[in-house]
Structure formats: structure tokens, C-alpha cells
Amino acid sequence: MILERTNKTPFLVVLGSLIMSVLVACDGGESGGEATPSPAPDKTPTQAPAQTQASTPNAPKGSSTAQVPPLVVMPAPVDFGVVQPGSMLEAEVTLTNTSDRPLTIVNAQPSCTCTTVDLAGKVVPPRGSITVPVSMKTNRSIGIRQAVVQMQVAGYGRFAKINLVAENSWGVRSLPSYVPLRENQQKPEKLTGSMVLESVDKKPFSVLAIMGETPEFIGFDPSKDAPRNQYRVSYDFSNLACQDMPPYWIVRTDHPKAALFDVRVRHDPCTKVSPGLPMSDFRSSAGVIPSGQMVPIEIVFKKLRRPITSVTSSNPMVTAFLSDEKPDGKDTLITTMISVDAGMPKGLFQTTLTFGDGARAAEHVCYGWIE
DSSP states (O other): OOOOOOBBOEEEEETTTTTOOOOOOOOOOOSHHHSSOOOOOOOOTOOGGGGGGTTTTEEEETTTTTOOOSSSEEEEEEEEEEEEOOOEEEEEEEEEOOSSSSSEEEEESSSSOOOOOOOTTEEEOTTTTTEEEEEEEESSOEEEEEEEEEEEEEEEESSEEEEEEEEOOEEEESSSSSEESSSSTTSSOEEEEEEEETTOOOBOEEEEEETOOOOBBBOOOOSSSBBSSSEEEEEEEETOOOGGOOOOEEEEOOOOOOOOEHHHETTTTTTOOOOOSSSSSSSEEEEEOOOEEEEEEEEOOOOOOOOOOOOEESSTTTTEEEEEEEEEEEEEEEHHHHHHHEOSSSEEEEEEEEEEEESSSEEEEEEEEHH
16 A cells, blocks of 8 residues: 655646646645645745846836735635535636736746746736636645745736635545644654544535445434434544555545545655655545446656556556556646456455556555445
8 A cells, every 4th residue: 555745736727828737746735744845935036037127117116126016916815615626627817907007927937846837928007907817727635725826027026926725625525634643753643533524515425434344423323313414433543553554544425426535644654655756646536336347547647757658556356557648738647447357345445556667666546446
């Protein structure tokens, strides 16, 4: 079983005619102890091009390059609310110039190194506004997702910002969004506790299994009580060695938008990983499937130096093979087909898919439910 490190907030952000790809590497705000790309710092550029200096036509006389440009962004932030993982989200952003001079956006810097932006030459008229479409593509991990676009305006040394935020969640979400066993090695372990599982649409549902076993409910008896829209369930990892601690807590429900999903298990150092190849997600759900069925698993590999040439499955009852490869900007979308042996027992199954490029290898957890 793989242990994972998280990268926060891949996104695909489109501003006006530009496309800004923020490919979130998996588990962002849901898991701890993982590397998290931080938004670019709000600081004065050390080598601003000539047109950004206060002496340019757009610069107010006597202005300082340390000033924030008089550009108001609305809404602030762009809050997409609770969304399904892997969603493409769309909204509009209004940029308003509160000064008496036109403002030229000469550069836009996203908060992720895998993002490309081109806003050069966009002009906001004096005391006027322009409206640009914004879209954001989230990855498949749950939790809060954030992105920042920092716009450099001619004549101003500080940035104007577009902030984007969304909460990735399946039809059922956990509170908190991860299992908090230990956030860092300086804190004590909390290997037992409880979590809340609630439906986003507030409709009643049933929790059928957790890690393939009957859930341990608190204050609820499924044999007597009617289904609810919220449950408290307990967990206990105290009998597991570090190497056996699962990186994901897999939940099966009858909710139509949350049939099978995972909650990150956060423990430092037992559920961390440094993958050999950069991927947008380090696990995938094959969903609820009949035995013997073939299922596609799609994974975005970021800035590959070499093509992916092999994939193997750790579970002898799960066969995997490479099916398709498509460019996705600077990244590559790899489709892997998995087939589950007809003799696979009903219930939860897991396997580790190992991808290789001839020089390096990386692991990816894949799970599903045989109905």
C-alpha cells in the first residue's frame, strides 16, 4: 500500500482569452505532512521590465513602485463553494480601475509553477471595468482548494490578485476532511477518535461500510434507526504498525454521488510518500463494478521527461495495461485499463499500480468495490 505526500491546489484557470493550467497534485487541504505549493509572494519585482516603472505613461506622477495598483477584483474571493472533485468550474471576474489613468496588465503570475498565463497588454480603462471569464478545474482529492493569480500592472511594483477557492467534496463529506492521527512528529499521536459523515444535499443516506467493514456508529443503530443525513463514526488505528497504516479511509455509501470515496489518513511519518514521478493524484477509485469488468483509470503526469512505458498491478487478481496517452499542456494524461478477475470476492479491493518510464517508477493506489 502506498503512502502519500500532498500538493495543494491544482487548478485550470482561464482568464478571458488566456488559459491558465493549475494542475493540482493530489490531496491539498485534506491531508497533512505533504508538500504544498504556496502562492507566489506579494513582493516588489526585483527586475521589472521598463514599462512597469513609475516613469511609464501609465504611472501616476510621483508614484512609488511599492504601491498596490488601484485595481479592484470582484468577487473577492471567487468562491465556488462545495463542488464535486474533478469539476470544471466557471464564473466571471470584474476588474475595476479606480484611478483616472488606464491600467495595463503586463504580466500575470499564478501560484503554481505548472501554470501558464498570458495577460500581456490587457488594459482596464480609467474609472472603468472589464469582465473576464474564470474557470477552475479541481483534482480528485477532497478538501479546500485555493489558487492565486497575481497581476503585475505597469507602473506599480506590487501585484493585484485574483483569489479562487473551492471545497472538493463528494456527495458525502467528512468533518474534518482528513483523519487527524498526527500532523507532525512533534505532536502526540491520536490513533482513536471519531468523524462526522454528512450529505452535502442534506438528504438521508446510509453508510454501508468503511474499509470493507461494518461502520462503528456513535449514537445510531442501523437496525432500529431510520437513515439520517449525518452520522458520527469512530476509528481506531491503535492496533496497526506504522507500515500497515492505510493512507486512505475508504467509505462505501448508498448516496448517488458518493458510492465509494476516500478520506485521507494524516499521520507523520507513517502516511507520507515522495513519488518517483509527479502525478496530479496518488490514488483513484474504480467505483462500484461487477467482477470481470474492465475500468479506465485516468492519471495526469506532470512535465514528464520520458514517456510512461509500463504499469504493473500488485494485486494478482487485478490486471493493468496502458491504454492511451494524450498531451495536456505541458503534462500528459495517461489512461490505464484495469480488469478485475471474475473470482474476486465481493466488497472492497485494492491494488498498487506501479508506473515506470524506464528510469524511474511511481506508485498509485487504486481501489474499487465488487458488487
